[in-house]
Amino acid sequence: MKILVCITNVPDTTAKITFTDNDTKLNKAGVQYIIGPYDDYALARAVELKEQLGGSVTVLHVGEADADPQIRKALAIGADDAIRVNINPVDSYFTAVQIAHIASENKYDLILMGRESIDFNSGVVHGLVGEMLGIPSYSPVMKLEISGTTATIAREIDGGKETLTAPLPLVLGCQEPISEWKIPNMRGIMTARTKPLLVVEPVSVEEMTSPEKYSLPAPKGACKMIPASEAETLIKLLRTEAKVL
Amino acid sequence: MSVLIFVELDNGSVKKTSLEAVAYGAEVAKLTGTTATVLALGKADSSALEQTGSFGATKVLHAAAEKLSHENSLAYADVLVQAVQQENSKIIIISKSGLGDAVAARASAKLKAGIVSGVTDLPVINERFSVKRSIYTGKAFSTVEMKSEVKILVVKKNAVEATEGSGSATVESFSPTLRDSDFQASVGQIEKASSELSLTEADIIVSGGRGMKGPENWQPLLDFAHALGAATGCSKPVSDLDWRPHHEHIGQTGIKVAPNLYIACGISGAIQHLAGVNGSKYIVVINKDPEAPFFKAADYGIVGDIFDVLPKLTKAVQELK
Numbered sequence: 001m002k003i004l005v006c007i008t009n010v011p012d013t014t015a016k017i018t019f020t021d022n023d024t025k026l027n028k029a030g031v032q033y034i035i036g037p038y039d040d041y042a043l044a045r046a047v048e049l050k051e052q053l054g055g056s057v058t059v060l061h062v063g064e065a066d067a068d069p070q071i072r073k074a075l076a077i078g079a080d081d082a083i084r085v086n087i088n089p090v091d092s093y094f095t096a097v098q099i100a101h102i103a104s105e106n107k108y109d110l111i112l113m114g115r116e117s118i119d120f121n122s123g124v125v126h127g128l129v130g131e132m133l134g135i136p137s138y139s140p141v142m143k144l145e146i147s148g149t150t151a152t153i154a155r156e157i158d159g160g161k162e163t164l165t166a167p168l169p170l171v172l173g174c175q176e177p178i179s180e181w182k183i184p185n186m187r188g189i190m191t192a193r194t195k196p197l198l199v200v201e202p203v204s205v206e207e208m209t210s211p212e213k214y215s216l217p218a219p220k221g222a223c224k225m226i227p228a229s230e231a232e233t234l235i236k237l238l239r240t241e242a243k244v245l
Numbered sequence: 246m247s248v249l250i251f252v253e254l255d256n257g258s259v260k261k262t263s264l265e266a267v268a269y270g271a272e273v274a275k276l277t278g279t280t281a282t283v284l285a286l287g288k289a290d291s292s293a294l295e296q297t298g299s300f301g302a303t304k305v306l307h308a309a310a311e312k313l314s315h316e317n318s319l320a321y322a323d324v325l326v327q328a329v330q331q332e333n334s335k336i337i338i339i340s341k342s343g344l345g346d347a348v349a350a351r352a353s354a355k356l357k358a359g360i361v362s363g364v365t366d367l368p369v370i371n372e373r374f375s376v377k378r379s380i381y382t383g384k385a386f387s388t389v390e391m392k393s394e395v396k397i398l399v400v401k402k403n404a405v406e407a408t409e410g411s412g413s414a415t416v417e418s419f420s421p422t423l424r425d426s427d428f429q430a431s432v433g434q435i436e437k438a439s440s441e442l443s444l445t446e447a448d449i450i451v452s453g454g455r456g457m458k459g460p461e462n463w464q465p466l467l468d469f470a471h472a473l474g475a476a477t478g479c480s481k482p483v484s485d486l487d488w489r490p491h492h493e494h495i496g497q498t499g500i501k502v503a504p505n506l507y508i509a510c511g512i513s514g515a516i517q518h519l520a521g522v523n524g525s526k527y528i529v530v531i532n533k534d535p536e537a538p539f540f541k542a543a544d545y546g547i548v549g550d551i552f553d554v555l556p557k558l559t560k561a562v563q564e565l566k
Contacts, residue, residue, distance in 0.1 A: 013497050014516045017384040037498055091389070093353065093360060115343075118497065120380050120387075122362040123343070124399070127318065127350025136319055136430065137351070140343050142491075152433075156343060157316065158255075158445065159492060160437035166430035176498055177491065208359035212375060212388045217523075223530070223540050228549025232561035234529065237545065239565060242527045244449070244506040245473070 001055030001146065002106065003046045006099055006113035006125070007074055008036035009067035013118065019214040026214070035070045037181075038114025042172070044179035045144055046112050047078035053146060056080045058106075062089050062098045068197065075192035076184030082195070087202040090209065092120070096128030097205045103133055108169060110151070115140035115173035123173065130171040138164065139173025247282040248274040249334040250302065251325055253344060254285060258293040261446045264300050266340035268407035269400050271301020272367055273336055282306060283414065284328045286321055287314035291416055298414030300407060306331075306419035312428065316344055320427040322351030327421040329356060329395070337397045342445065349399045359393035364400045382497055383523035402445070402503040402524065444495065447476035449506045450525075452495060454480040454518075456511020456532060456551055460488035465555040466510055472562040478502065480512045496521040511551050514539020531555075 011017070011026070012034045018027040035043070046057045059079040061067050064086065071082045083102060089095040103111055111133075116123035123139065130137025142161060143154035149168045154161045156175070184192070226234050239245040250270035252263035259267075267283055274281040280303040285294055287309065294305045306328050313320060325348060329337060337352065339345045346362055353360035363378040365386065373390045379401055380387045444450060451470040457463060470477045477493060484494035495502055497517035503524030510531050512518060519542055522528065530543040531554055540546045547554055 011381070013382075013520065015381075017381045019385070091359075092350075092362070096354070118382055120363070121382055122360075122399075123346040124350035124353070124360055124362050127322075127347045128354045128360075131322070131351040131354035136427075137347065138318075138430075139347060156492070157435070157437065158342070158443045160435065161492070162316075162435045163433035164430045165433060206357070206393075208391070208393050209361060210390045210392060212390055214380075215377075215386045215388065217383075217386070220542060221544070223543040223546045225540075225546050225548070228547055228554055231547055231549070231554045231557040234545055234547060235558060235561035235565055238506065238527070238529070242506070242544070244527055245562070245565065 001049060001053045001110065002108045003050065003055065003057045003110045003112060004060055004103060004106070004108040005039070005043045005046045005057060005074070005079065006060045006111065007039040007043065007070065008114070008117040008119070009033055009061060009063050009070045010036045010117055010119045013037070018216070023213045023215060024211070033066070033070060035074060036114050036117045038116060038118070038175055040181045041176055041178050042112035042114055042174040043074055043077055043079065044182045045174060046110070047182060048179060049146055050078070058083060060099060060102055061085070062087065062095050064088055071197055072192045073184060075195045075197070076188035077182045078188065080195060082197045084197065084199050085202050086199050090211065092122045092124045093128060093208045094205045096125050096132060098202055099125070099129050100132035101203045103129065110168060111171040112174055115175045126171045126173040133171070135169050135171055136166060137171040137173070140175040141172045142175060142178055144172065144178055247280045247304070247332050247334055248277065248336045248338060249329055249332055250281060250283050250338045251321070251345070251348060252283055252285050252297070253340065253342065254287055254289050257288055257290040259285070259297060260340070262340045262342065262402055264297065265402060265405065265407040266338050266400055267297045267300040267302050269367070269405045270338040272405055273338065274301070276367065276370055277336065280304070282332055282334070284308070284325060284419070286324060294416045295413045298412040299409045302414040305414045305416045307416050308419040308421055310423065312423060315432060317427060318344055318347035318351060320423060321348045322355065323424060323427060324421040325352045326355045328419065335395050337395070339397065339399050341399045341401050345399055349397050353397050356395050357393070358395035358397050359391045360397040360399065361389060361391060362399035364398045365404050367405060368398070382501070382520035384520070403526070438490070438492065442476035444476050444478055444493070444500050444502050447504050449473050449475035449508070450478050450502055450504045451475045451508045451510065452478035452480070452512060453483060453489070453510045454512030455482050457483070462552070463489070465552060465559070469555050469559045469562070472559045480518050509539055510555065512539060513537045514542060
C-alpha cells in the first residue's frame with residue numbers, strides 16, 4: 001500500500017492570533033507551531049494501515065523550511081519519507097496543484113489529509129486534489145478500513161454518519177475518531193533524523209486569489225451576570241433584550 | 246450570466262443554511278446587475294423550490310433524477326459545472342458544509358475557478374472583487390481579492406440577514422448528463438438521529454460539559470433544550486467519555502456552530518471549545534465556578550449550581566410560551 005499523507009504546519013490551538021506589518025502578516029512571536037490536528041488523525045491512520053498491510057507512508061508538506069521540525073515529527077510517528085514543496089502557498093487551489101503534481105508522478109493508493117487546516121479552515125484541498133487527479137474524494141472521514149483494493153469509510157453527515165464502500169485510489173479528508181493521535185517514541189525520533197526529506201521547487205500556478213489584509217473580530221462587550229436566585233430573569237432578557245427567544 | 250446558487254435538500258425541502266445562501270446570492274446578483282438562479286438536485290417538493298423566490302431567486306434549475314437524491318459530491322460537482330455552462334455563470338454560491346465544500350472544491354478544479362471557503366460578508370466589488378472570510382477557527386478574518394473569471398464563494402452561516410419576502414421562483418427542469426464513474430461507491434448503512442435538530446441548522450443550542458457530572462444527569466438539560474426547541478451539544482471531554490454521542494461534540498476538532506443562542510452548562514470554556522462556538526450571536530454561560538474562562542466570552546452568565554438553575558430556566562421558558 002502506497003499512502004501519501006499531506007500535513008499542514010499551523011499555530012497551535014491556544015495561540016493568540018494578532019497581525020503585524022499593517023495587518024498583512026501573522027505575528028509569529030511566541031506562537032508554537034504544530035502539525036495540524038486533523039492531519040495528525042490522517043497520519044496516525046496511515047501508519048496503522050501500513051503496519052497492518054505493508055507498504056509505505058510518504059509525508060508531503062507545501063511550505064517553507066520552518067515546517068521541517070513538524071515534518072521530522074511526522075517521520076518519527078512512522079512515515080517512511082517526506083517531501084516538502086518549497087513555497088508558502090497563497091491559497092487552497094495553489095496547494096492542491098502542488099500536491100496533485102507530486103501525486104501524479106507516483107501512484108498512491110491513498111492520499112490522506114485532515115478534513116481542513118486549522119489556520120484557514122477551507123476544507124477544500126482534498127476535493128481539489130481528487131478532481132485534479134481524476135480520483136474520488138470524500139470528507140469528513142471518521143473511519144477507514146482497507147480490504148484489498150477496496151476502502152470502507154464512514155463519513156460524517158448532518159447529525160450522523162453514512163458508510164460507503166469505494167475502490168482505491170481515493171483522496172480522503174480525515175477527522176476523529178478515524179484513529180487516535182500518535183506520539184513519537186524515542187526510537188521513532190532517532191530514526192526520523194536519517195529518513196529522507198526531499199525538498200522540491202513548486203510548479204507554477206495561475207493566480208486565483210491574492211491576500212489583501214487580515215483583521216480581528218470586534219471585542220466582546222462585558223458579560224451581564226445574573227444571580228442564580230433570579231435565574232428566570234435570563235429568559236426575560238433573552239426575549240426582550242437579545243431577542244433570541 | 247446569472248449568479249448560481251447550489252442548494253442542499255433535506256427530505257424534499259431546501260435546508261435553512263441553503264436558503265441563506267440563496268439570499269446571499271440574490272444580493273450578489275443585485276451588486277453585479279444580474280439575477281439569481283438556484284440549482285437543486287434530487288427529489289424535491291416544487292413548492293419548496295418555488296419558495297426560494299422569496300429569498301431572491303428568479304429561477305430554479307431542478308435536476309430531479311433519482312440517482313441524484315443521495316448525497317454525492319462527485320456527481321453534484323459535475324452537474325454544477327453543466328449548470329454553470331448553461332447559465333454562463335461567473336459567480337457560484339454554496340453554503341459551507343462538508344458537502345458544500347466538497348462540491349465547491351471539485352467544481353473549482355473542473356472550471357479552473359478561484360475558490361474561497363468560509364466567506365462571512367458580501368463581496369466588495371469596485372476595481373477589485375474582494376471577499377472577507379473567517380480564519381483561525383473564528384479568531385480572525387482575511388480579506389482576499391479573487392482574480393479568476395469564474396469565482397466560487399463558499400459562504401458561512403449568517404453572512405447575510407436572510408429575511409423571507411414574497412415572491413416565487415420559476416422551476417425549470419434540468420437534465421444533465423450523469424457519469425457512471427461518479428457512482429462507483431456503494432452506500433451502506435446510514436445512521437442518522439433524524440428526530441434531533443441538526444446542530445448546524447439550529448437557532449438555539451444547549452450544550453453540556455463535565456460540570457454535568459455524568460451522563461445520568463442530562464435530563465434537566467434535555468428538558469431545558471426541549472422547552473426551547475433547541476438542539477443539544479457537548480464539549481470534547483464529554484464526548485470522549487462517551488457521556489454523549491460523538492456527533493454532539495462541539496469544538497476545534499468537532500462541529501463548529503453558529504446559532505443565534507448558545508447556552509453552555511457546566512463547560513469551563515477551553516480555547517478549543519470556544520473555537521467551535523465563536524460564530525454564535527449570543528452566548529450564555531452557566532457554571533458553578535465564577536473563574537470559568539467561558540464567562541469572558543459570554544454575553545450573559547449565571548454562577549450557580551446547574552441542577553438548581555436549569556429547572557428554574559425551563560419553567561421560565563414554559564411560562565413564556
